[in-house]
Amino acid sequence: MTESPGPRKEPEPADPPGLLDLEVGKVANGGFCVARHEGRVVFVRHALPGERVRARVTERTKNFLRADAVEILSASPDRVQAPCPFAGPGRCGGCDWQHASLPAQRRLKAAVVEEQLERVAGIKRQVTVEEVPFPEGTGDTGDTENAEARPGPGLGWRTRVQFAAVDGTIGLRRHRSHDIEPIDECLIAHPGVEEMGIERKRWPGATSVEGIVSATTGDRVVSLKGRRNARVPRLDVPVRLVRKGAPQQGPVPYVREEVSGRLFQVSGSGFWQVHPGAAPLLAEAVLDALAPRLGEIAVDLYCGAGLFTAHLAERVGPEGLVVGVESDGQAVRDAKHNLRDLPQAAVERGQVEEVLPTLEFGVAAGTERTQAKRGGGHHRGSRVRGADLVVLDPPRAGAGREVVERIAALATRKIAYVSCDPATLARDLAYFGERGWTLESFRAFDAFPMTQHVECLATLVKG
The missing domain is CATH 2.40.50.140 (Nucleic acid-binding proteins)
Known part of the structure; x- marks a missing residue:
């Protein structure tokens, strides 16, 4: 057989x-x-x-x-x-689209966002990626006396640049590689970063060096990671130094960022938008999207140093309440410092998915004064209500189903979702759709010229 x-x-x-x-x-x-x-x-x-x-x-x-x-x-x-x-x-992997004109780059990014929204979330939407202008006096707007020193269009915007270091040589990672491309200048780096001369120095013992500058105040910080005995060369301009992973002698150095006349302290290598025009533009866009009203309750998730928390608190006024939630301890300290003149603003430290279930909002009987408590009872005579507004600006991985479901149950009027990743944003918008929230408006911003990255703002209302 x-x-x-x-x-x-x-x-x-x-x-x-x-x-x-x-x-x-x-x-x-x-x-x-x-x-x-x-x-x-x-x-x-x-x-x-x-x-x-x-x-x-x-x-x-x-x-x-x-x-x-x-x-x-x-x-x-x-x-x-x-x-x-x-x-x-085979060379530096930092910029994806230097070979495309700026208008073409924005069309490419818009096409990516549209495809992700339709394929992942079932949302068909025409997207325009808006230019992010430099605030007056902070970038390539003609404020430099020497015209030859001005960065060209789409260049000179990155105020926070993390360089890799191998055997003392500074460079940037090649695409999908741990190898570095040694460089002596980064064209998308803000002139204030380039003035430090980081790339033109030797850094024995360092594994990464981050140059940070505030385009509005001129403050500079260098964040160094590496061996304990890593040597710091003499830079071309004065800077304050942070050694990551090592005890800091005294307060952590910070830069001050000015937005709408308000100063924000951002310590060490804490999160802040890297394009000088992104923070003011996004703050204005979020306020336009949410249209906060006096006396309302708002929650700012992944609040960082409190950019959106502060602007929302100013709009809801003394009779309103804004609660920021942030997991990073230094960012929480910065946010509390930045919000110290706004008694209607509070910051809770913890992972968003852990803090959200513990937040309780109440309105005291006989007054419009709002109050919030975590994990305890409400003030006597109060009634409970959800948050009128929620804004979230999560890391690239997005919020995820658990957080989306909790936000969808908490918010009562509007949600503003700020995202730097169209794929995870589309995924989370699909989750919101399952919970009855629909997309009211959508904006996209070219906050990272020459790269694939794009900043998006999705505004949702209860369907």
Whole structure:
């Protein structure tokens, strides 16, 4: 009796050659464009939609390939010469779109956001990515006496730059690699960072060096990570130093950031928007979206140093209440300092998913004065209500289902969701949709020119 040969196995696809001639299709999330080779998807960097390129394969998986366009056979009209000498295939991975004009970059980002909203959240929405202007006197607006020193369009905006260091040499990581590209200048870095001269010094014992400058006050801090005996070179301008992971002698150095006439203290390498125009623009956009009313209750999740908390507190007035929630201890200390003149603002420390269930809001009988308590009873004679408004600005991973469900149950009027990741934003908008919240308005901002990143603001109302 002859044994059955069993089910026939399809042959594994042969590995493609190292160089591929590709017709480049649409843009994809992550700074790539999509092409195909013998039925396999190829994610191509340094290309633009509609181009024909010769690409070097950089990574092979069972389902797709990654590649770098190393020769442009037919160029897009949107292609420009990359301004940075360190950009390009196999080099610095910090900028994804230096080879595209600024208007084209914004169209590419808009296409990514639209695709994520429709595919993940089932929301069909036309998106325009808005330019983020530099506040007067803080960037490439002509305030520098020496015109040759002004950064070009889309450059000179990054006020916080984290450099890698290997054997004392400073550089930036290559794409999807721990290797560094040694550099002596970063064109997207704010001039105040470049004036320190970080890239032009030796840093023995350091593993990373972050240069931080306030575009509004000129304050500078350098955050150093590495061996305990890592040496700090003499920089070109005075700075204050933070050694990450080591005990700090005295108060943690900070920079002061001015927004709408209010100063915010941000210690060490704490979170702040890196584009000088992003914080004021986002604060204004959130206020426009939520339209806070006197006496309302608002919650600011992942509040950082209190940017949105402060602006909301000013709008709801002394009879209102704003509660910020933040897990980082230093950020909480900064926020409490920044909100010290606003008694209607409070900050709770903890993970958002842990703090949200403990928040209770009450309105004392016979008065409009609002009060909040965690994990305890309410003031005698009070009635409980939810928060009128919620704003959240989570890290790139997004809020997630658990937090979304708690927000959806807490908020009563509007939710403003600020996000730097279209994929996780779309996922969370789908979760909100399941809980009866619908998208009222959507804005996107080019807060990270030359890169794939885009800042979004989604405003939701109860459907």
